[in-house]
Amino acid sequence: MILALTLAVVLGTMAGAMLYGQRQARAKTMAEWAVGGRKFGVLIFWFLNAGEIYTTFAVLGISGFAWAYGAPAYLAFCSVSLSATLGYWLMPRIWEAGRRYDLVTQADFFATHYKATWLGVVVGVSGICALVVYVQIQIVALSLIVRMTLGPDVAPLTAALIAASVMLAFVYVAGLRSAAFAAGVKDVLMVLIVIGLCATVASKVGAGSMLDVYRLAQDTHPGIGKFPGLVPDAGLSSTWLMTSALNVALGNWILPHMFQLCFSAGSKATIRRNAIWQPLYSLSYFFIILMGFAALLAGTRPEGGDTNAVLLQFVSDSYPAWAVGLLAGTACLLALVPGSVLLLTAGSIFSRNVVRPLKPDISERQTLLVSRLSMVAFAGVAVWLTLGGSKSLVEIGLSAYAAIGMLAPGVFLAFLWPRAHATGVFIGIVAGYIALLLPQAQALWNHILPQWDHGLIAMGVDAAVTILACLLLPARRPLPAAATA
Structure with missing residues (x-):
C-alpha cells in the first residue's frame, strides 16, 4: 500500500503538471520555459514561491534537527519572516529590472546592470555551484523516500539516480509552468498531512495534547527548548541562531532560482502581496518541530542515526501504511518541486551566461536544448555529491546559503549605490570566497567571532572589500534604470 500510494501521488501530480504546462503554453522559448512567460498571477506565484520554503529542508530537515x-x-x-520582510523591498526591484531589460537569469542581471558580460559568466558559474549543492538536499531526501518505499535493499546509487531522473522529468519539457502546478498540489497535501499528524501525535507518545508534547519533551530532555539545546558542544547557541537567520534572510533572494521566480511574476502587486502573507508559512514550523520532539519521545531511531530520516521513520513506526504512503508521496513532491526548479535554473544560466558569450550566434532553439541537456549533467554532479556526503539537510542548506551569499553585495549595491561597478564587485566576490573557504580564515573567525555563522562573516568581508574597491578604482557607470527600479 505504501508504494502504491506514493506512486499515485507522484505520478498523478507529474501527469497533471505536464498537461498544465503544455496546455498553458508550449515551452519553445527560454522566456516560456525558464520564467513561465512572465505571466504568473497571485495564486500560482504564491504556490511556486512558497514551494521554495515548504521543502524537504523545512519538513524533513527541521524535524530531524x-x-x-x-x-x-x-x-x-x-x-522565513526575515526573508519575507526583505523580499517586500527587493523582489519588485528585481522584477522591474527583468521586465525592462528582458532578463531571464540572475547572471543576466549582473551582466546588464554592470555592463560586463564577463561578470555575468563569473556570477553564472558561482550560481550554478551553489544550486548544485542545493539540489543535493532534494536528492538526499528523495533517495530516503525511494529506499523506504522500495525497500532498504535498493542501493544508494540507484535511489539517487531514480530521484534525479524524476526531477528532470518534471521540467524538461514544459519548464517552470509544470513546477508551478506541482507546487500547488504539494502545498495543499502537505498542510493537510501536517494537520492530520499533529492532531493525532499526542496519543502516539502518551501526551494529553500538542502542547503537552513540548512539556514532556522538556521533562524528559531538560534543556531541549532553550539554547544551546541538546548538544551544547555543537556550538548552536543563540549567537549562531541570530547570525545564521540573518545570513539566510540576506541570501534567500540572491539564490539564482529566486531571481527567475521574481521574473515570472505578472506584476509588482503579485510579488508584494506574496511577501505580506508569506510569513504565515513560518507558523507551520511549530508543528514540524513538534513532530521532531514527538519522535524523540517515541524513541525513534532511524537507520544509521540519520537525522534526515527521523520524521519518515517516526511515521512509519507509529501510523498505518496508508498514512505512511501519503506522507512518502507528498515528501517526494517536497523534493521534486524545488529540485526541478533548481536544475531548470542551473540549465538556464549555463546556456545563456556561459555558452552564449562563447558562441554569440547560438539560436533560441539551440539555447533551449543546451539548457535541457546541461540539467542532466548538473543532476549527475548532485548525485555524486549525495553519495559522498552525510550531513543533515539543514547543514547542507546553510552551506548553499553561505556560498550564494557572496553574490549578495553585488545585488544590494546595484539598487543602493550607483558608484558600484563590475571590477569592484568581482574583487569583493573573490575576497568573500577566500574568507568563506580558506581554512586559515575559518580558524580566525572561530577565534575572534566564536559561534558566528561563517557565511555572514564572509558576506561582510565581501561587502567591505567591494565598497573599498569601488571607491579606489575607476568606475564604469552602470545602467541607472536597475538602480532606480
Whole structure:
C-alpha cells in the first residue's frame, strides 16, 4: 500500500503538471520555459514561491534537527519572516529590472546592470555551484523516500539516480509552468498531512495534547527548548541562531532560482502581496518541530542515526501504511518541486551566461536544448555529491546559503549605490570566497567571532572589500534604470 500510494501521488501530480504546462503554453522559448512567460498571477506565484520554503529542508530537515538538537531548530521561525520582510523591498526591484531589460537569469542581471558580460559568466558559474549543492538536499531526501518505499535493499546509487531522473522529468519539457502546478498540489497535501499528524501525535507518545508534547519533551530532555539545546558542544547557541537567520534572510533572494521566480511574476502587486502573507508559512514550523520532539519521545531511531530520516521513520513506526504512503508521496513532491526548479535554473544560466558569450550566434532553439541537456549533467554532479556526503539537510542548506551569499553585495549595491561597478564587485566576490573557504580564515573567525555563522562573516568581508574597491578604482557607470527600479 505504501508504494502504491506514493506512486499515485507522484505520478498523478507529474501527469497533471505536464498537461498544465503544455496546455498553458508550449515551452519553445527560454522566456516560456525558464520564467513561465512572465505571466504568473497571485495564486500560482504564491504556490511556486512558497514551494521554495515548504521543502524537504523545512519538513524533513527541521524535524530531524529538532530531534537531534532541540532549540536550534527555531532557526526556521526567524529566517522565513526575515526573508519575507526583505523580499517586500527587493523582489519588485528585481522584477522591474527583468521586465525592462528582458532578463531571464540572475547572471543576466549582473551582466546588464554592470555592463560586463564577463561578470555575468563569473556570477553564472558561482550560481550554478551553489544550486548544485542545493539540489543535493532534494536528492538526499528523495533517495530516503525511494529506499523506504522500495525497500532498504535498493542501493544508494540507484535511489539517487531514480530521484534525479524524476526531477528532470518534471521540467524538461514544459519548464517552470509544470513546477508551478506541482507546487500547488504539494502545498495543499502537505498542510493537510501536517494537520492530520499533529492532531493525532499526542496519543502516539502518551501526551494529553500538542502542547503537552513540548512539556514532556522538556521533562524528559531538560534543556531541549532553550539554547544551546541538546548538544551544547555543537556550538548552536543563540549567537549562531541570530547570525545564521540573518545570513539566510540576506541570501534567500540572491539564490539564482529566486531571481527567475521574481521574473515570472505578472506584476509588482503579485510579488508584494506574496511577501505580506508569506510569513504565515513560518507558523507551520511549530508543528514540524513538534513532530521532531514527538519522535524523540517515541524513541525513534532511524537507520544509521540519520537525522534526515527521523520524521519518515517516526511515521512509519507509529501510523498505518496508508498514512505512511501519503506522507512518502507528498515528501517526494517536497523534493521534486524545488529540485526541478533548481536544475531548470542551473540549465538556464549555463546556456545563456556561459555558452552564449562563447558562441554569440547560438539560436533560441539551440539555447533551449543546451539548457535541457546541461540539467542532466548538473543532476549527475548532485548525485555524486549525495553519495559522498552525510550531513543533515539543514547543514547542507546553510552551506548553499553561505556560498550564494557572496553574490549578495553585488545585488544590494546595484539598487543602493550607483558608484558600484563590475571590477569592484568581482574583487569583493573573490575576497568573500577566500574568507568563506580558506581554512586559515575559518580558524580566525572561530577565534575572534566564536559561534558566528561563517557565511555572514564572509558576506561582510565581501561587502567591505567591494565598497573599498569601488571607491579606489575607476568606475564604469552602470545602467541607472536597475538602480532606480
